Amino acid sequence: MKVVLQNLTKVFPSRNKKSGEEVVAVNDFTFEIPDGKLIGLLGPSGCGKSTTLYMISGLQKPTGGQIFFGDDDVTELSAENRGVGLVFQNYALYPHLTVKQNILFPLQNLKGADKLSKQEMLERAFEAAKLVQIDNLMERKPSELSGGQQQRVAIARALVKMPKVLLLDEPLSNLDARLRLQTREEIRRIQKETGITTIFVTHDQEEAMSISDMIVVMKLGVVQQIGAPQDVYDDPTNLFVAKFLGTPPINVFEGEVKAEKLYIGAAAVLDVPGVQDQPVYVGIRPEGFIPNPEGPLTCNLSGVDVMGRDVSLVTTHEASLNPVVRSIVDADAAKNANGITVSYSLKPHKVFLFNKETEERVYFEVK
C-alpha cells in the first residue's frame, strides 16, 4: 500500500506557556511512498523523523496536512484503526507474556469478520515467528532473550496482523555492531518477502543507505533531500546532506571560484565550467582524491590508517573546515606516501560546490 504524506506538519506547543515558543518538529512534509518499498527516514536527533513516524502510526496527531494510505485519508483515524505495525526503539515487548503470547496479542484483538479461530491464530503466529527465525523460542519470556532476539519478536508481533504499513523506530540502535549488520539484512529480507511498505527511522546514515530503496534526509523538521541512497550520496543538494552521508565523512574546504577555476588556498585545483566567481564551500568525498605527485592540492601528511584493501591517508590542510582531511586511496598508491606532504588531483564528480551563504549546491559541468 502506498503512503502519501501531504504538507504534513507537527508543531509542539511550548512547555513554558509564557515564552510561547513553539517547536516545529515537522514542517510541510510532502512525499509519496511507493507501494512495497523500504524507506529510510534519516537525520540527526531532533530532526523530526520519529515524529513523522508516529504521525503515520496515528499515535501523534498532525497539526496540519494529511496522510493517505492508498487513496484513503487516514489523518483523522486513531492508531487503533489504522492497521499499522510498529516496532518500537526499545521493542516494548510485554514483559509478563511469553514470546508466543506477545505475537498472539494483536491477533486476539481482531474483531468481527477478521476474527480468527485459536488454531488459525497459532498458525499465523508460528508463520510470523518462522519468518524472523524465532520459532524455537516461543515459550520464553522477553527477559530471557538477547537484544537481537527481542528485536525479532517485536518485528514478528508487528507483522503477524499483516499490517498495511510497517513502521520501525530506530530498530537497530540497541544492538551491538555485529548484530546490527546482520539484523539490517534480515529486515531487508523480511521486507522483500512480505512486500509490506516499510518505513524506518534511523540516525545512522550507513544503516539507511545499505538497506533502503529510498532515503529521506531531514534536518530540523525540514526535508532536505529524497532519493535512492546512491543518488543522494552522489548528488547532494546542500552541504548538510553532503556532510551527513558517507563514512568517513566528506572533507569540506573553504574555496573560491575565479574565472571558472576552483581555488583552495592559492592553488587552482579544478576547472569548474559554468560557475560564476564567488566564495564557496568545497566538499570532496574521501574517495575523490587521486595521489599524484604533480597534483594541485597539497596536504600535510599526519598519518596513515590501514584498512586492508584500502588505505586512509590522514592529512591536514589550512583551508579545511574539518580538523583532518581524510582520503581513501588504493593501498598500492599509498606506498609512496611517506613524505611530509602528499599531493592529489581530484575526481570532478566527487567534488561538490556549495554557496557560502545558503549552503545550497552550486553545480558545474563535469566533463
Add this chain to the structure above:
Amino acid sequence: MVESKHKWKAWLYLAPAIVLLLIFTVWPIINTLRIAFLDGYNMLGEVGGETYSFGIKNFTDVLDEYSGFKEALVNTLLLTVLTVPLSTFLALLIAVCLNSIKPLQRFLQTVFFLPYVTNSIAIGMVFEAMFNIIGLSPDAVTAESWGIINNILGLFGADPVNWINLNSSYWANMTVMVIYIVWNALPFKILILLGGLQSINKQYYDAAKVDSTPRARVFTKITVPLLSPMLAYVVITGFIGGFKEYSSIVGIFGDDMKAVGTDHSLNTMVGYIYDALGSNEGRASAAALILFVIIFVVTMINLYVSKKKTHY
C-alpha cells in the same frame, strides 16, 4: 565491606540503634514468649516474689469458650476478609482513574491522601456523627435528627438505618466498620498503586494502541499484570493491617467495643490483647503469640500465591 581492623568502629556507630532495639523490641518479644508460657502470670505478682510454673494454661485460657477470644477472632477475620479485597479493588480503580486524568491530578491526589494523615480516633468520631440516628422516638417511626448518611438515605425515600446506636444489629455495625476501614486504607494503597502505574513504560500502551487493543483488555492484560508486584505488596500489608485493626473500632464504638445496649462484641484480636493486658499479662502474651502465628501463616500463604501470580 568494613575492613576488619575498623570493625569496632562499625559496632560503635551501630550501638545506639542496637541498644534501643534490644531494649524496646528484642527483649519485649523474648519476654512475651517467656510470659506466655508461665501459667497464670501476673506482673505485680512477679515483682512481689511470686513464681509461676511453666505450662500452656495461658493458651487454654485464651481459647476457652468464655474468654471472648473466638468472638474477637471471628470479628477480625471477617473485617480483614471483607476489607482487603474491597479496598484493593477500589484503590486500583481510583489509581487508574487518577493516572489517566491530567488536570487536577495533584489536587485530587492530595484529597485522596488526607485520610492517611488524619488521626483514626478523630475519623472514628466523625463517622460516628455521620452514621448517627439520634432522636429516634419511642415508637421508632419519627426521627428528629439524623446523621448525614441517614439523611441521604432519606432523600431516596429509604427508612433510616440504625447503624451504630442503641440496639443496632451486628451486621449494621459491621457495615459501618467495613466502610470505615476501607476508606481509611485507601490512601496508602492508592499512593503505592499510582506510583506503580506511573512507572509502567508508556510504550506498552502505545504498542497496545497500535494493535487496536480494547480498553478492558489493556487493563486486564497489561496494566494489572505489570502492576502485580505492587498489588501483591498492597494485599499483603493490607492483611497484616487488617489483623491489627483496633483503634477504628474504639473511634466509633468507644472502648466498650460494642454498640450501646447490644451484647455482640465488636472486639478484635488486638482489642482482646489490650483488654487482657490490664488483668492478666500471661493471657495477653499468649493471645499476642497466637495473633503473630496467624499473621505469619497468612503472610506466607500470600507470598506463596503472589510468587505464582505476579509477573517478573
